[in-house]
Amino acid sequence: MTGHGTHPGHAGTGGGLLPVLLPALVLLACSGLHLYLVGRARHRNPEPVRSRWRAVSLTAGLALLAVALLPPLAPFAHRDFRGHMAQHLLVGMYAPLALVLGAPVTLLLRNLRPGHGRRxxxxxxxRPVRVVAHPLSALLLATGSLVPLYFTPLYDSLTAHPAGHWLLHVHFLLSGCLFAYVVAGPDPAPGRPGVPARLWLLGCAIAVHAVVSQLMYGGFxxxxxxxxxxxxxxxELMYYGGDIAELLLAAALVTTWRPERRPRPVAAAA
Incomplete structure (x- = not known):
């Protein structure tokens, strides 16, 4: 079934200043916390070059979220599906990549006391975190969820209520961060597969995005x-914007990859 000729108003088109103030305040609080943690970490353990680029990346991720969740894009997304898809790309693909490349877990560990860091x-x-962070789990949550979202009445049901609309944003953000973390995150990840497996994972995501966007374009x-x-x-936004995001993710995988150090064999005594 293709898109219908009328578009019911999405939840959140009204509501006064709250839909604008709430995300703005949350993003400002996150930015302030980030700056505080960066300054504290540099004071305790200077790491100028790498931490500077990570701080820029994390700041860029928060800025992309602001573009997606604040005017003028947010009101446009409530009344036009193209705006929704732009939000989807920013919240679910571009911002997560920038946030993950900022290495937030490493930053947090640098600010915690040793005992809290060990916890x-x-x-x-x-085990629960390993299950959620498994590559197949990340792929299903980030990419596989597109099928029930756009090929069942789920999208219309969620966007008909304010809570569902924000739940969709939270899902895009968390699943996008999880996928970027598994594929190319600089933070340590227990059980992270090797580069060939991660490239295969990325290839599956590219294929699913391509098929979903083409079916959607054809109205199937x-x-x-x-x-x-x-x-x-x-x-079209999903097809081309998703391709660009996945190319950036592949580039991040290459730049963050570090070869495994294998112990040198000990020469036998003569």
Whole structure:
């Protein structure tokens, strides 16, 4: 089923200043906390070059979230599916990549006391976290969720209510961060596969994005109540914008990859 000719107003088109103030305050608080942690970490353990680039990357990720969640894009996204797809790309692909390249876990560990750092490390190595951070889990959450979202009535159901609309943003952000972390994150990841497996994972994501966007453009099985022109425009954004984001993720994988150090064989005594 293709997009319909009428587009019901998405939740959140009204509501006064709250839909603007709330994300703005949250992003400002995150920016302030980030600057505080960066300054404190540099004072305790200077790491000028690498930490500077990581700080820039994390700041860029917060800025991309601000572009996605604040005017003028946010009001446009409530009334036009193309705006929603632009938000989807920024919140779910571009901002997560920048945030993950900022190495937030490493920054947090540099600011924690040794005992608290060991507890956090134990949590990161726990079985539930390993299951969630498994490459297949990351792929299903970040990319596989597109199928039920756009090919069932789920999208219209979620965007019909303010809570569902924000739940969608949270899902895009968290799943996008998880996928970027598994593929190319500089933070330590227990059980992270080798480069060939991560390239295969990225290739699967590229293929799913391509198929979903092409089906959406052709109007096959799509359950989005929006004019056909908007659905096709959103599909084009997903196709080309997703390709660019995934190329950036592949580049990040190459730049953050470090070869495994294997112990040198000990020469036998003569």
């Amino acid at each position: 956090l490390t134990a949590v990161l190595h726990s 099985f799509t359950h989005v109540h929006a004019p056909v022109a908007q659905v096709r425009g959103g599909a």
